[in-house]
Structure formats: C-alpha cells, structure tokens
Amino acid sequence: MYDFYREPVKKSSAAERGKIVLWKIAKVINTHFPTLNENFEQLVDPRVRKSYTLAELLTGALFVFIFKDGSRNLYNSDRRDELFRQNFFKVFKVRLPQADTFDALLRVLPPNEIEHIKVKLISSLFEQKLFREFRFLGKYYHVAVDATGISSYEQRHCPHCLTKTSKHGTTTYFHYVLEAKLVTSSGLSISLASEFLENTDRKEYEKQDCEQKAFVRLASKIKKFFPRLPICLLADGLYPNNTVFDICQQNNWLFIITLKDGSLKSFNAEANLLKNTAIKQTHQRADSATLTTLDYAYLNDLQYGNRKYSWIECCESTWHKETKTTTNQRFVYITNVTQKSDIVVSTIFSGRLRWKIENEGFNELKNNGYELQHKYSRVSYPAMQNYYHILQIAHAINQLVEKTNAIKTLLKEYSKQTKENLWRNLLAYMAMIDFKNEVDALYD
Numbered sequence: 001m002y003d004f005y006r007e008p009v010k011k012s013s014a015a016e017r018g019k020i021v022l023w024k025i026a027k028v029i030n031t032h033f034p035t036l037n038e039n040f041e042q043l044v045d046p047r048v049r050k051s052y053t054l055a056e057l058l059t060g061a062l063f064v065f066i067f068k069d070g071s072r073n074l075y076n077s078d079r080r081d082e083l084f085r086q087n088f089f090k091v092f093k094v095r096l097p098q099a100d101t102f103d104a105l106l107r108v109l110p111p112n113e114i115e116h117i118k119v120k121l122i123s124s125l126f127e128q129k130l131f132r133e134f135r136f137l138g139k140y141y142h143v144a145v146d147a148t149g150i151s152s153y154e155q156r157h158c159p160h161c162l163t164k165t166s167k168h169g170t171t172t173y174f175h176y177v178l179e180a181k182l183v184t185s186s187g188l189s190i191s192l193a194s195e196f197l198e199n200t201d202r203k204e205y206e207k208q209d210c211e212q213k214a215f216v217r218l219a220s221k222i223k224k225f226f227p228r229l230p231i232c233l234l235a236d237g238l239y240p241n242n243t244v245f246d247i248c249q250q251n252n253w254l255f256i257i258t259l260k261d262g263s264l265k266s267f268n269a270e271a272n273l274l275k276n277t278a279i280k281q282t283h284q285r286a287d288s289a290t291l292t293t294l295d296y297a298y299l300n301d302l303q304y305g306n307r308k309y310s311w312i313e314c315c316e317s318t319w320h321k322e323t324k325t326t327t328n329q330r331f332v333y334i335t336n337v338t339q340k341s342d343i344v345v346s347t348i349f350s351g352r353l354r355w356k357i358e359n360e361g362f363n364e365l366k367n368n369g370y371e372l373q374h375k376y377s378r379v380s381y382p383a384m385q386n387y388y389h390i391l392q393i394a395h396a397i398n399q400l401v402e403k404t405n406a407i408k409t410l411l412k413e414y415s416k417q418t419k420e421n422l423w424r425n426l427l428a429y430m431a432m433i434d435f436k437n438e439v440d441a442l443y444d
C-alpha cells in the first residue's frame, strides 16, 4: 500500500544543479589552479591592439571546453546574453571575449608556450599530492602513451598535414597527436605532454613509423617537463622494442607494455618454452551478476637484446549468471619490474590501466561536449595546437570537478543523470539567474 505519510525525497532543481556545478568549477580553479590567470598574463603579448587582457582571451578559449560547448559558435551564443557575461565576470573576475577575438590570438601565440602553462599547472597538482594514493608500488605514477587523430580534411589544411592516399587515389589530410597522460585507477586521465606527428620529409603517413619517431620526442619532453617524477610507462602492442626499452632505462622509468603474440619473437618463444615453469596464482571475485576467475602467471629473467625482462600474463574468465555464458580475456605484458608473487596482481592491474587513456582520455574528448575532432581552427596550424593544449587544461579542471562528492551525489540522484545534463543546467543557470550575493559567499 502506498504510504501517504512518507516524507517526499527532496531532489535538486535544475537551478540548484547548475549552481553546484558552477561553484565547483570556481572552487577547483581557485584551489588547484590558483596561478591560472597569472600564468596567462606572463606570456609575451604579440598583439598591437589590446581590447582584452591575455588572461581574458585565454580564459575565453578555456571556457569553450569547460562549458563543453563543442564549438566556437555555441560559446558565442552563450556569451551573447549580457546577464551571462555579467555573471561570469562576478565569479571569475574576467570578461568573456568573442570567440573571434581569442582565435586571432591563438593563431599567433607559439604553441609551446601554451603547452608550458599546461605543464606548470599540472606539475603543481603533483605538488598538491593529488595523485599520490594511486601510485604503483607506492612510488611510481602511471603514464600511458597513445596516439589519436584530431582532425582530417579533404584538402591540405596546412604544410604539416599528414597524408594518406586510398587505393582509389583519393588523398586525405589529417593530424595526429601522441599523448602522455597520467592515468589513475579512479579514472583520471591528465595530459603531461603532447607531441604532434608531422611528416617532415613529406612521406605518406605510416602509423608505426610515425608514432615511434614521435615517441622519442615525446619521451624527451616528459623528462624535460617532469625530470624527477617517478614514472611507470604503460603502452600498447606497438611499443615493445629496444628504442623504448633504452629510453626507459636511461630515464629510470619502469614500464609495463602490452606484448602481442607476434611481437618480440625470441622473447615470446622463450616465454612459451618456459611457460610450464611459470609461477602461478589464482584469484576469484564475485558480485550479484558475475563470477570472475583470474589466473596469473609470471616469468623473470628472460633475455631480450642485452637485457633481461619479465613476462606476465593474466587470463580472466567471467561467468555471467543471467545469460549462463562465459567471456574470456587474456592480457600479456613485458615489464622491467622483476616479479614476485606479492606484486604480480598489482603489475597486471597497472598494465590494464592503459585503456583509460583511450576511454576516459580520448573517447571522452571526442564526444561528451569537448569535440576534440571539431575543427576549431580550419586554417591555422598553431591555433589548432593551441586549442588542443587549452582543451587538455580544461579537461583536467572538469575531471577534478566531476570527482567532487557534490557532483558524484548529483549524478546518483536520477538513474539516467549525465554529466552533459548537469553542464546544460550550468549554462541555463548562468543565463537566467541574476547573481547577487551568491558570489561573495563562494569566496568566503
């Protein structure tokens, strides 16, 4: 029987949700990125006419992504309302410029300077000890490396475009970037360094060749930007080779790299030969719907080139109670972490974190309002790179916002509640509510 006397569960209104998201964005910027404006202002200003400060222009570009507008057009239509602009100024203390105004700046600013600001901001997150609890073996930060396409065109877009010609003779022009991201088991995926793939000798694009050359440049960037950071490198099946192993050795980095059956033939052959002698252990876990069995195995001291590495394997078999079916997955890695029975499970766990760069990292940036592949700048290569770096800063800010308890609570309030809905509430809140005393309370 329906209980008429039951207290109705109070749920948030759209305006309350919008307000919470806005307050959390402001709080994350103030707490974790307190030097943001100062960093923007310290850039060398290449402009002659200055109607906005550098901080205002770059904050504008940043909020295209923080608002998850997905395009400069939608950003412009948000800021068109005076109330929206006034509210923004009250909270963030800068004026929001038109997109064309910051676009002009992003075409002339050197991209490495924007990347440098990203590095400064992210470095300070390490100093704030935000990621310490997620380290491998209590010491090493997981850094995943992977490449992704960011735009493609039917006509040449700039002199640095990569090219590919189909068998029908159609040439496409595109850009790829190789990313190094900090990944955590809590789902964070934060850009540490980015390297754009360029075909300097105008050869056709070849993924393997291009990505491996870019990795050498990326690795030296990581070392330069984060010289003392203890790193455990995570990478996919394109990466087990001596160049990568040498770089890790020189930099004192650990690595856990996907090992495909066909790669490193002599190493794989030796592992197969010795597999019967591998040290094994089995773990099981169950929840209401599944029963999972994990079979771990490892071998140490397998020779490859002039060094020895470890081979680790995890066979995962999941029994689904409802469908009465089993799914199987197998994960194999090569690592320079000498294995023992008490670390093989966490080594496999770390190796499997690599997919987060694809999932939390790239997929989210391609969809979910960020529209990584949207052509933010159709004509300028520097602007395209600058938007890319700024997007990475915005994504870091939004991820920290989304991990706050307040936002997690809102996401659980309704069964189909999404981050995108909450961000729509944010934009509506800023467009429709006249902020009066709210802002003072925020900064108390």
Ligand SMILES: [Zn+2]
Residues within 6 Å of the ligand: 156, 157, 158, 159, 160, 161, 162, 174, 175, 381
């Ligand atoms: Zn181009």
